[in-house]
Amino acid sequence: xxTEARTGAPLPARGTAERAQLISLLxxxxxxxxxxxxxxxxxxxxxxxxxxxxxAELFAALYYAQLxxxxxxxxxxDRDRFVLSKGHAAIGLYPVLADVGFFDPALLDNYxxxxxxxxxxxxxxxxxxxxxxxxxxxxxxxxxxxxxxAARVQGRPYRSYVILGDGELCEGQVWEAAMAAGHYRxxxxxxxxxxxQLSIDGPTESIMGVEPLDDKFRAFRWQVxxxxxxxxxxxxxxxxxLHTDPHGPPQMIxxxxxxxxxxxxxxxxxxxxxxxxxxxxxDDVLAEIEAGLQPVTAGRDGQAGGGND
Amino acid sequence: MTDDTRAATGQQISDTFTRSEGASTxxxxxxxxxxxxxxxxAAIPAFVAGQELADLGETDPRIVxxxxxxxxxxxxxxxxxxxxxxxxxxxxxxxxxxxVAAGMAASGLRPYLSTFAAYVALLGCEQIRTDLAYxxxxxxxxxxxxxxxxxxxxxxxxxxxDLSAMRAIADLTVVCAxxxxxxxxILRASLDLAGPLYIRLGRGRDPEVYPEVPEGFAFGxxxxxxEGRDLTLITAGSQVRPCLDAxxxxxxxxxxxxxxxxxxxxxxxxxxxxxxxATETAAVMTVEEHxxxxxxxxxxxxxxxxxxxxxxxxxxxxxxxxxxLGPPAALxxxxxxDAAGIAGRARRFLSP
Numbered sequence: 001x002x003t004e005a006r007t008g009a010p011l012p013a014r015g016t017a018e019r020a021q022l023i024s025l026l027x028x029x030x031x032x033x034x035x036x037x038x039x040x041x042x043x044x045x046x047x048x049x050x051x052x053x054x055x056a057e058l059f060a061a062l063y064y065a066q067l068x069x070x071x072x073x074x075x076x077x078d079r080d081r082f083v084l085s086k087g088h089a090a091i092g093l094y095p096v097l098a099d100v101g102f103f104d105p106a107l108l109d110n111y112x113x114x115x116x117x118x119x120x121x122x123x124x125x126x127x128x129x130x131x132x133x134x135x136x137x138x139x140x141x142x143x144x145x146x147x148x149x150a151a152r153v154q155g156r157p158y159r160s161y162v163i164l165g166d167g168e169l170c171e172g173q174v175w176e177a178a179m180a181a182g183h184y185r186x187x188x189x190x191x192x193x194x195x196x197q198l199s200i201d202g203p204t205e206s207i208m209g210v211e212p213l214d215d216k217f218r219a220f221r222w223q224v225x226x227x228x229x230x231x232x233x234x235x236x237x238x239x240x241x242l243h244t245d246p247h248g249p250p251q252m253i254x255x256x257x258x259x260x261x262x263x264x265x266x267x268x269x270x271x272x273x274x275x276x277x278x279x280x281x282x283d284d285v286l287a288e289i290e291a292g293l294q295p296v297t298a299g300r301d302g303q304a305g306g307g308n309d
Numbered sequence: 310m311t312d313d314t315r316a317a318t319g320q321q322i323s324d325t326f327t328r329s330e331g332a333s334t335x336x337x338x339x340x341x342x343x344x345x346x347x348x349x350x351a352a353i354p355a356f357v358a359g360q361e362l363a364d365l366g367e368t369d370p371r372i373v374x375x376x377x378x379x380x381x382x383x384x385x386x387x388x389x390x391x392x393x394x395x396x397x398x399x400x401x402x403x404x405x406x407x408x409v410a411a412g413m414a415a416s417g418l419r420p421y422l423s424t425f426a427a428y429v430a431l432l433g434c435e436q437i438r439t440d441l442a443y444x445x446x447x448x449x450x451x452x453x454x455x456x457x458x459x460x461x462x463x464x465x466x467x468x469x470x471d472l473s474a475m476r477a478i479a480d481l482t483v484v485c486a487x488x489x490x491x492x493x494x495i496l497r498a499s500l501d502l503a504g505p506l507y508i509r510l511g512r513g514r515d516p517e518v519y520p521e522v523p524e525g526f527a528f529g530x531x532x533x534x535x536e537g538r539d540l541t542l543i544t545a546g547s548q549v550r551p552c553l554d555a556x557x558x559x560x561x562x563x564x565x566x567x568x569x570x571x572x573x574x575x576x577x578x579x580x581x582x583x584x585x586x587a588t589e590t591a592a593v594m595t596v597e598e599h600x601x602x603x604x605x606x607x608x609x610x611x612x613x614x615x616x617x618x619x620x621x622x623x624x625x626x627x628x629x630x631x632x633x634l635g636p637p638a639a640l641x642x643x644x645x646x647d648a649a650g651i652a653g654r655a656r657r658f659l660s661p
Contacts, residue, residue: 131415132415135439136435139440142404142411143415145405153418173408176404179400
């Protein structure tokens with residue numbers, strides 16, 4: 001599996017043995033994301049655990065079920081593009097790129113150390129598989145729209161995907177891009193909001209309210225789906241439900257997630273936006289990750305999201 | 310930016326500040342005028358940008374053009390009309406336009422984006438740094454109406470800080486076009502430039518400096534336009550023509566032999582040419598339509614001081630203030646950035 005190029009084969013239908021097999025694989029890969037995030041954070045001394053954990057199922061579903069790419073040809077012109085606009089979750093993306101074969105996983109062992117290619121935010125010039133550098137919030141929807149329009153100019157068949165944070169939606173440039181994508185009917189643009197409920201200082205709805213997101217994007221001429229972003233069946237169904245008209249409306253998947261999901265002490269707790277696990281805590285958290293997702297407990301800063309158990 | 314601002318600038322940049330007599334005029338772009346105020350369209354940089362890009366687009370399918378609702382003022386409409394599938398009006402949203410162009414460039418296209426200098430360089434500074442220069446992408450920015458060329462529109466529309474901001478960005482080439490023919494040379498040279506490029510343009514009616522498209526144009530290679538040993542004027546963009554005229558005045562009225570250097574590329578600066586001026590001529594004065602802080606004068610000063618050049622030196626430009634209100638020509642006279650003003654500043658510098 002590790003180096004197999006994704007070719008865009010149809011996703012197996014819900015309820016089939018093939019779907020169950022795929023979800024078993026994705027579940028293991030989401031654990032890989034969380035486990036490696038914990039390991040790499042220890043190398044750096046601090047890391048963005050929680051905003052990465054909320055996107056773990058999304059990373060797994062994209063790279064092991066949906067995106068078309070060739071690890072041995074990172075610049076394949078017809079590959080699907082993926083931009084991580086919330087670049088601070090790159091710590092969870094690097095292990096996936098390594099696992100599918102874009103580079104040697106051992107390269108991650110000096111994560112963030114002097115002259116490493118791998119920093120807290122991803123650099124497209126240094127890392128095979130990164131389609132655009134990110135880190136400055138608010139830019140990614142625009143760069144992904146540029147890739148989408150480039151496909152139109154060049155007559156290429158690829159789709160362009162982007163994951164946005166919910167706190168990031170406060171950036172005005174996101175709405176400039178949303179307006180332009182709707183205007184240009186950028187149908188092969190697929191945006192996913194990791195709606196994990198918290199930005200750095202607290203719940204988004206108390207810091208700067210972003211809801212109602214569905215209505216906002218519909219008003220900007222997008223097609224919108226809203227799903228449980230930790231439920232692989234829901235994610236795969238959302239992918240299967242994407243339209244294929246490159247001149248149709250741009251497509252939004254609002255993924256309701258839980259910041260810190262998978263490690264109960266971090267769930268919906270703003271104190272863990274950046275953190276570092278040491279000693280027994282480190283081992284306890286790794287064991288908890290291996291055990292798989294448990295019911296969400298309401299964190300100190302928020303309510304447990306519905307349907308995430 | 311207001312709607313009437315864009316309409317006014319859309320009406321031929323050159324006419325914007327010319328009071329019309331008699332009948333009222335609808336300030337709409339006039340298509341394909343062959344002359345404006347007696348100047349052939351082929352000699353007007355703003356017209357040339359669209360025409361030259363449309364020509365280059367015939368042979369280079371990678372070229373796409375973006376504007377932020379200024380296709381008229383920047384004359385990119387000429388490209389739009391000939392290559393409609395490769396033209397994108399992004400509306401009044403400059404930051405998005407820059408990042409969209411970045412995504413296009415990352416996918417194999419060669420985007421040229423065109424809008425007012427004030428909004429692309431100052432509003433879009435971080436996008437230029439992060440999305441164009443840091444990834445080293447081949448996006449070309451046509452930053453028109455730089456300096457105070459929008460006159461009485463005031464400080465909101467002026468760009469007197471852009472050189473300072475742009476030249477501090479690593480891996481970004483920063484160049485100023487003095488006239489239409491030099492702009493043609495810049496656009497042709499841009500086809501082979503690997504990284505991003507900021508092209509500073511004036512109001513669109515800059516008088517001729519180069520009678521033909523200059524051969525041998527290269528980024529970072531300054532052009533010595535006149536020779537002389539009493540003083541060197543190092544300048545760029547909109548100030549090249551007035552500096553040449555000032556040199557003629559100083560020769561005629563004061564018997565001074567003045568070297569004029571077109572330092573068109575601000576970054577990377579041509580250090581050797583600046584040092585040559587300091588060692589071969591008696592004094593050096595920089596002249597720019599820009600705040601004297603951080604622009605061409607600062608760049609030359611850095612070079613000369615680090616080279617140990619002990620030459621009398623002055624920066625001449627817009628003082629570190631928000632400029633007074635007035636039409637462009639009046640502002641150039643007020644700040645001594647017309648030929649007579651430059652000559653006067655040079656005299657006071659040489660004979661205090």
